[in-house]
Amino acid sequence: EVHLVESGGTLVQPGGSLRLSCAASGFTFSSYSMNWVRQAPGKGLEWISYITVRSDTILYSDSVKGRFTISRDNAKNSVYLQMNSLRDEDTAVYYCAKDRGGGGLDYWGQGTLVTVSS
Amino acid sequence: IQMTQSPSTLSASVGDRVTITCRASQSISYSLAWYQQKPGKAPKFLIYQASTLQSGVPSRFSGSGSGTEFTLTITSLQPDDFATYYCQQYNGYSRTFGQGTKVEIK
Numbered sequence: 001e002v003h004l005v006e007s008g009g010t011l012v013q014p015g016g017s018l019r020l021s022c023a024a025s026g027f028t029f030s031s032y033s034m035n036w037v038r039q040a041p042g043k044g045l046e047w048i049s050y051i052t053v054r055s056d057t058i059l060y061s062d063s064v065k066g067r068f069t070i071s072r073d074n075a076k077n078s079v080y081l082q083m084n085s086l087r088d089e090d091t092a093v094y095y096c097a098k099d100r101g102g103g104g105l106d107y108w109g110q111g112t113l114v115t116v117s118s
Numbered sequence: 119i120q121m122t123q124s125p126s127t128l129s130a131s132v133g134d135r136v137t138i139t140c141r142a143s144q145s146i147s148y149s150l151a152w153y154q155q156k157p158g159k160a161p162k163f164l165i166y167q168a169s170t171l172q173s174g175v176p177s178r179f180s181g182s183g184s185g186t187e188f189t190l191t192i193t194s195l196q197p198d199d200f201a202t203y204y205c206q207q208y209n210g211y212s213r214t215f216g217q218g219t220k221v222e223i224k
Contacts, residue, residue, distance in 0.1 A: 044216075045206075045218070047206070047213040047214060059213070102167075103166050104151035104166035104172075106166075108163075110160055
Protein backbone atom coordinates (compact mmCIF):
# COMPACT_ATOMS: atom_id res chain seq x y z
CA GLU A 1 0.00 0.00 0.00
CA VAL A 2 1.27 3.44 -0.92
CA HIS A 3 2.01 5.78 1.98
CA LEU A 4 3.21 9.35 1.87
CA VAL A 5 3.96 11.04 5.19
CA GLU A 6 4.80 14.75 5.33
CA SER A 7 6.59 16.34 8.26
CA GLY A 8 8.25 19.59 9.23
CA GLY A 9 5.28 21.94 9.31
CA THR A 10 5.24 24.45 12.16
CA LEU A 11 4.81 28.11 13.06
CA VAL A 12 7.49 30.33 11.51
CA GLN A 13 7.96 34.09 11.37
CA PRO A 14 7.74 36.05 8.11
CA GLY A 15 11.09 36.00 6.35
CA GLY A 16 12.00 32.71 7.97
CA SER A 17 12.88 29.33 6.47
CA LEU A 18 11.53 25.83 6.82
CA ARG A 19 12.23 22.44 5.30
CA LEU A 20 9.42 19.99 4.70
CA SER A 21 10.00 16.28 4.21
CA CYS A 22 7.85 13.58 2.65
CA ALA A 23 8.65 9.93 3.33
CA ALA A 24 7.32 7.48 0.75
CA SER A 25 6.67 3.75 1.00
CA GLY A 26 4.71 1.04 -0.77
CA PHE A 27 5.98 1.77 -4.28
CA THR A 28 9.27 2.09 -6.18
CA PHE A 29 9.97 5.69 -5.26
CA SER A 30 12.89 6.02 -7.69
CA SER A 31 10.55 5.35 -10.62
CA TYR A 32 8.08 8.21 -10.13
CA SER A 33 8.07 11.98 -10.27
CA MET A 34 6.80 13.78 -7.20
CA ASN A 35 4.91 17.00 -6.49
CA TRP A 36 4.14 19.44 -3.71
CA VAL A 37 0.66 20.98 -3.55
CA ARG A 38 -0.62 23.41 -0.93
CA GLN A 39 -3.97 24.58 0.32
CA ALA A 40 -4.42 27.82 2.25
CA PRO A 41 -7.12 27.79 4.96
CA GLY A 42 -10.55 27.73 3.32
CA LYS A 43 -9.07 27.97 -0.18
CA GLY A 44 -8.51 25.71 -3.14
CA LEU A 45 -5.58 23.54 -4.15
CA GLU A 46 -2.44 25.17 -5.52
CA TRP A 47 0.23 23.12 -7.26
CA ILE A 48 3.67 24.50 -6.35
CA SER A 49 6.46 22.16 -7.44
CA TYR A 50 7.38 19.03 -9.41
CA ILE A 51 10.54 16.92 -9.66
CA THR A 52 11.35 14.08 -11.99
CA VAL A 53 12.96 10.77 -11.04
CA ARG A 54 16.55 11.90 -11.62
CA SER A 55 15.85 15.52 -10.65
CA ASP A 56 16.63 16.56 -14.21
CA THR A 57 13.37 18.45 -14.62
CA ILE A 58 12.16 20.68 -11.80
CA LEU A 59 9.15 22.97 -12.06
CA TYR A 60 7.78 25.68 -9.78
CA SER A 61 4.69 27.83 -9.72
CA ASP A 62 5.31 31.55 -10.14
CA SER A 63 4.19 32.12 -6.55
CA VAL A 64 7.16 30.23 -5.07
CA LYS A 65 9.82 30.41 -7.80
CA GLY A 66 13.09 31.74 -6.41
CA ARG A 67 12.07 31.12 -2.79
CA PHE A 68 11.32 27.39 -2.62
CA THR A 69 13.53 24.47 -3.68
CA ILE A 70 12.36 20.93 -4.26
CA SER A 71 14.76 18.00 -3.99
CA ARG A 72 14.69 14.27 -3.53
CA ASP A 73 16.82 11.44 -2.16
CA ASN A 74 15.96 8.18 -3.89
CA ALA A 75 18.08 6.21 -1.45
CA LYS A 76 15.94 7.51 1.40
CA ASN A 77 12.62 7.37 -0.51
CA SER A 78 12.05 11.00 0.36
CA VAL A 79 11.21 14.29 -1.28
CA TYR A 80 11.86 17.66 0.32
CA LEU A 81 10.72 21.26 0.04
CA GLN A 82 13.09 23.95 1.27
CA MET A 83 11.10 27.13 1.84
CA ASN A 84 12.90 30.45 2.27
CA SER A 85 11.74 34.05 2.62
CA LEU A 86 8.39 32.88 3.91
CA ARG A 87 5.41 35.21 3.68
CA ASP A 88 2.04 35.33 5.43
CA GLU A 89 0.43 34.05 2.21
CA ASP A 90 2.51 30.86 2.37
CA THR A 91 0.37 29.73 5.31
CA ALA A 92 -1.22 26.48 4.14
CA VAL A 93 -1.42 22.74 4.46
CA TYR A 94 1.36 21.32 2.29
CA TYR A 95 0.78 17.98 0.59
CA CYS A 96 3.24 15.81 -1.23
CA ALA A 97 1.73 13.80 -4.05
CA LYS A 98 2.96 11.01 -6.28
CA ASP A 99 2.81 11.53 -10.01
CA ARG A 100 0.89 8.77 -11.75
CA GLY A 101 3.36 8.78 -14.58
CA GLY A 102 1.62 10.14 -17.65
CA GLY A 103 -0.40 12.70 -15.76
CA GLY A 104 -2.34 13.19 -12.56
CA LEU A 105 -1.48 12.83 -8.90
CA ASP A 106 -2.63 9.41 -7.77
CA TYR A 107 -1.52 9.30 -4.14
CA TRP A 108 -1.38 12.06 -1.56
CA GLY A 109 -0.03 12.41 1.95
CA GLN A 110 -2.14 13.66 4.84
CA GLY A 111 -0.52 17.10 4.70
CA THR A 112 1.53 19.19 7.10
CA LEU A 113 0.49 22.66 8.28
CA VAL A 114 2.81 25.61 7.83
CA THR A 115 1.80 28.82 9.57
CA VAL A 116 3.68 32.00 8.79
CA SER A 117 2.95 34.64 11.38
CA SER A 118 4.67 37.03 13.72
CA ILE B 119 -2.35 28.09 -18.21
CA GLN B 120 -5.43 29.19 -16.24
CA MET B 121 -8.18 26.73 -15.34
CA THR B 122 -11.71 27.98 -14.68
CA GLN B 123 -14.39 25.77 -13.18
CA SER B 124 -18.11 26.38 -13.18
CA PRO B 125 -20.20 26.57 -11.19
CA SER B 126 -18.35 27.42 -7.97
CA THR B 127 -21.13 25.85 -5.94
CA LEU B 128 -23.79 23.40 -6.98
CA SER B 129 -26.79 22.34 -4.91
CA ALA B 130 -28.16 18.93 -5.73
CA SER B 131 -30.14 16.03 -4.31
CA VAL B 132 -29.30 12.36 -3.99
CA GLY B 133 -30.05 10.71 -7.32
CA ASP B 134 -29.46 13.84 -9.40
CA ARG B 135 -27.19 13.98 -12.44
CA VAL B 136 -24.48 16.57 -11.87
CA THR B 137 -22.14 18.18 -14.41
CA ILE B 138 -19.11 20.34 -13.63
CA THR B 139 -17.29 22.25 -16.35
CA CYS B 140 -13.58 23.08 -16.50
CA ARG B 141 -12.16 25.43 -19.12
CA ALA B 142 -8.48 25.94 -19.95
CA SER B 143 -7.08 29.26 -21.12
CA GLN B 144 -5.30 27.44 -23.96
CA SER B 145 -5.44 23.98 -25.46
CA ILE B 146 -4.20 21.22 -23.20
CA SER B 147 -5.22 18.31 -25.45
CA TYR B 148 -6.38 15.57 -23.06
CA SER B 149 -4.00 16.48 -20.20
CA LEU B 150 -6.63 16.87 -17.51
CA ALA B 151 -7.31 15.17 -14.19
CA TRP B 152 -10.19 15.40 -11.70
CA TYR B 153 -10.06 15.11 -7.91
CA GLN B 154 -12.57 14.91 -5.07
CA GLN B 155 -11.83 16.47 -1.71
CA LYS B 156 -13.76 16.26 1.54
CA PRO B 157 -13.20 18.66 4.46
CA GLY B 158 -10.00 17.99 6.37
CA LYS B 159 -8.91 15.25 3.98
CA ALA B 160 -6.38 14.95 1.17
CA PRO B 161 -7.76 14.99 -2.37
CA LYS B 162 -8.76 11.73 -4.03
CA PHE B 163 -7.71 11.06 -7.62
CA LEU B 164 -10.71 10.30 -9.84
CA ILE B 165 -9.94 10.69 -13.53
CA TYR B 166 -6.90 11.21 -15.78
CA GLN B 167 -6.39 11.88 -19.49
CA ALA B 168 -9.74 13.69 -19.35
CA SER B 169 -11.86 10.55 -19.37
CA THR B 170 -10.01 7.54 -17.90
CA LEU B 171 -11.36 6.44 -14.54
CA GLN B 172 -8.77 5.67 -11.86
CA SER B 173 -8.99 2.14 -10.54
CA GLY B 174 -11.61 1.78 -7.80
CA VAL B 175 -13.57 4.90 -8.71
CA PRO B 176 -17.30 4.20 -9.11
CA SER B 177 -18.60 4.12 -12.67
CA ARG B 178 -21.15 6.86 -11.93
CA PHE B 179 -18.22 9.26 -12.38
CA SER B 180 -17.22 10.10 -15.94
CA GLY B 181 -15.13 12.71 -17.68
CA SER B 182 -15.11 14.07 -21.19
CA GLY B 183 -13.65 16.82 -23.32
CA SER B 184 -10.44 17.85 -25.01
CA GLY B 185 -8.63 21.00 -25.96
CA THR B 186 -10.02 23.72 -23.72
CA GLU B 187 -13.36 22.41 -22.46
CA PHE B 188 -13.90 19.49 -20.13
CA THR B 189 -16.70 18.10 -18.00
CA LEU B 190 -17.02 15.85 -14.97
CA THR B 191 -20.38 14.12 -14.71
CA ILE B 192 -21.79 12.23 -11.76
CA THR B 193 -24.85 10.21 -12.68
CA SER B 194 -27.16 9.48 -9.76
CA LEU B 195 -25.43 11.48 -7.00
CA GLN B 196 -24.80 9.47 -3.83
CA PRO B 197 -24.49 10.76 -0.23
CA ASP B 198 -20.74 10.07 -0.32
CA ASP B 199 -20.33 12.36 -3.35
CA PHE B 200 -21.03 15.62 -1.54
CA ALA B 201 -17.58 17.20 -1.66
CA THR B 202 -15.46 19.71 -3.54
CA TYR B 203 -14.19 18.76 -7.00
CA TYR B 204 -11.08 20.13 -8.70
CA CYS B 205 -9.77 19.84 -12.22
CA GLN B 206 -6.04 20.00 -12.89
CA GLN B 207 -4.13 20.41 -16.13
CA TYR B 208 -0.70 18.84 -16.60
CA ASN B 209 0.29 20.04 -20.04
CA GLY B 210 3.90 21.01 -20.66
CA TYR B 211 5.86 22.77 -17.95
CA SER B 212 3.04 23.69 -15.61
CA ARG B 213 0.35 22.08 -13.56
CA THR B 214 -2.65 24.18 -12.54
CA PHE B 215 -5.78 23.46 -10.55
CA GLY B 216 -9.17 24.97 -11.11
CA GLN B 217 -10.64 26.91 -8.22
CA GLY B 218 -12.96 24.07 -7.22
CA THR B 219 -16.67 23.26 -7.35
CA LYS B 220 -18.47 22.50 -4.11
CA VAL B 221 -21.31 20.03 -4.48
CA GLU B 222 -23.68 20.53 -1.58
CA ILE B 223 -26.93 19.03 -0.44
CA LYS B 224 -30.03 20.79 -1.75
